Amino acid sequence: MRAAADRGTAGDRGATAGIAAPGLALRARPLARLLRVLVPRGLLGRSLLIILLPLVILQAVALQVFYGSHLDVISRRLAAGVAGDVGIVVELLSREGLREERAWIFRQAAWRLDLTLAFEDGATLGPPAQRGASLPLLPLEGDLDAALRERVRRPFDTDWQSDPRSVIIRVQLPDGVLHVEAPRKRLFASTLYLFVIWLVGSSLILFVVAALFMKNQVRAIRRLAMAAEAFGLGRDIGPIKPEGATEVRQAASAFNAMQARIRRFVTQRTELLAGISHDLRTPLTRMRLALAMLPGRGAAGGGEGQDDVAALTQDVEEMERMVAAYLAFARGEGTEQVVEADLVRIVEDVAARARRDGAEVAVHVPPEPLVMPLRQDALRRCIGNLLDNARKHARCIAVAVARVPRAEDEDGDARVGEAWAQVTVDDDGPGIPAEAREQAFRPFASFSAGGTGLGLAIARDIARAHGGDIVLEQSPLGGLRARVRLPV
Missing domain, CATH: 1.20.5 (Single alpha-helices involved in coiled-coils or other helix-helix interfaces)
Structure with a gap:
């Protein structure tokens, strides 16, 4: 238990x-x-924050320790010295036998104590509320008031506003008010300004130097990122120049080597598939000729042999279509160069060709051109494949072109660029079930009896080579919608 x-x-x-x-x-x-x-999102801002934040904290702590200990002690001692001099003068003027020597005391105080004195006979200080007495706003004022209360021990007030170079101290005596004008330089040390200037100046110098160095390093990383983005969009910008720190140079060199290997692989694959296509077409052509030259069989010869020949001929033609489609799929990443082209014009041309083939296509495009870097022939093939698929399964087709804002990523940062160029192809056909839409993009996954199953695969391959993508959705017309998004 x-x-x-x-x-x-x-x-x-x-x-x-x-x-x-x-x-x-x-x-x-x-x-x-x-x-x-x-926290800044950019590498430059974060690097400067990593460098400067500890420095600023260290200098703030140093300033606080310096001001809170050394300067605080010096301020209290200087205030005590001024208060002691004022206290001596007040005691001398308060003595009965020395009142006649007031002028001599004033001269000695001006010469030996650097204090300017004046006496107002019969005057009195007002109550604290009328004199504007309040808690001091600065530590220096508080130190002086505390020292005067300790060493003078008479009613007094201080004026820090009338003269920017002096502090006026008024002390109540039995027969009047003593006005004392003390230079402010006797109450504080100039080393505080030098210390603050040194802290601020060194921080600014370090910030400028760090910003210049880090900007050069970030520029190299930014160029590498732009080159990778351009290569992903299929734009041939050539090898980039390695620059910056050693690690950044290594990354740039590795990127150049990777770029060259990928280009070499694509070229070799395309050439290999072109050779395979040529080698396969030769025996297929011989088979077609052999089937065509077979002796004809009339009605007496029976129709079974002719049906076999027709079936073989159909198989040969289907194999030729598959070889041509596979070669087109392999060349989807092709060597066509990117140029500035009008997407609206391309969509209108492809829709007009689809109408000539018998399709009923409605086109909705913006009035202004949408010029962007494109591979024109490849994009025509992409949109043409989508229209061909829609034409095989539907009666009505609607094509629309629009400019839409980019969505933000998971971290809240918008991707490179400001907008997408979107092309939608809607039809009123039977559509594709939601669970089978992604499978439709697989090569040779045909959903029609006469197709090769490469139309959507080629279209997506071309869209992704431009840096975009294709998704299949439910169409407002009741069939399937193919939404193509390309970066502007």
């Missing part, structure tokens, strides 16, 4: 920990979101 109780207690602790862990995770999420908002 004791063991069971122990197990129960352990289970309770585990359950409590399981409940506490999600609670901690929920509390950490707002902090993570706040950090994501505050």
Whole structure:
């Protein structure tokens, strides 16, 4: 029973920990979101933050320690010195035997103590509320007030606003008010300004130097990213120049080598498939000729042999179509160069050709051209394949071109570029079930009796070579919608 109780207690602790862990995770999420908002997203900003944040914190701590200890002690001592001089003058003027020597005391204070004195006979200081007495706004004012209360021990007030170079101290004496004008340089040390200037100046110099160096490093990384993006879009920009830090140079060299290997692989594959197509067409042509030259069989000869010849001829023709389609699929990544072209014009041309083939196509395009970098022939093949598929299964086809904003990625950062160019092909056919739409893009996954199953595969291959993609959806017309998105 004791063991069971122990197990129960352990289970309770585990359950409590399981409940506490999600609670901690929920509390950490707002902090993570706040950090994501505050922290720069770019490499340059984050690098500068990593360099400068510890420096700023270190300098802030140094300034606080310096001001809170050394300068604080110096400020109190200087204030005590001024308050002591004022206290001596007040005591001298308060003595009965020295009141007649007031002028001599004023001259000695101006010469030896650097204090300018004036006396107002019969005057009195107002109450603290009328004198504007309040808590000091600066530590220096508080130090002086504390020293005057300790060493003068008479009613007084201070004026820091009338003269920017002096502090006016008024002290209540039995027969009047003593005005003391003390230079401000006696109350603070100029090393504070030098220290602050040194801190700020060194931070600015370090920031400028770090920004220049990091900008050069980030420029190399940004060029590498742009080259990778262009290569992914099928644009031939050639090898990039390695520059920047050693690691960035290694990455650029590796990218150049990878780019060359991929181009060599694509070229070799295309040439290999072209050779295979040529080699297969030769025996297929011989088989077609042999079937055509077979002696004809009339009615007496029976029709079974003719049916066999017709079936063989149909098989040969289907094999030739498959070879041609496979070669077109392999050349989908082809060597066609990217040029600036009008997508609206291309879609209109492909739709007009589909109408000539007997399709009923409605086109909805924006009035202004949509010029963007494209492989014109490849894109015509892409959209033509989509229209051909729709024509085989539907009566009405609608093609639309629009410019749509790009969606943001999971981290909240918009991808490169500002918008997508979208081409939609809708039909009123039977469509494709949602669970089978992705399978329709697989090569030779034909959904019609007379197709090779490469139309959608070639179309997606061309769209992805442009940096976009194709997705299949439910069409508003009741059939299938093929949505093509290309980066502008």
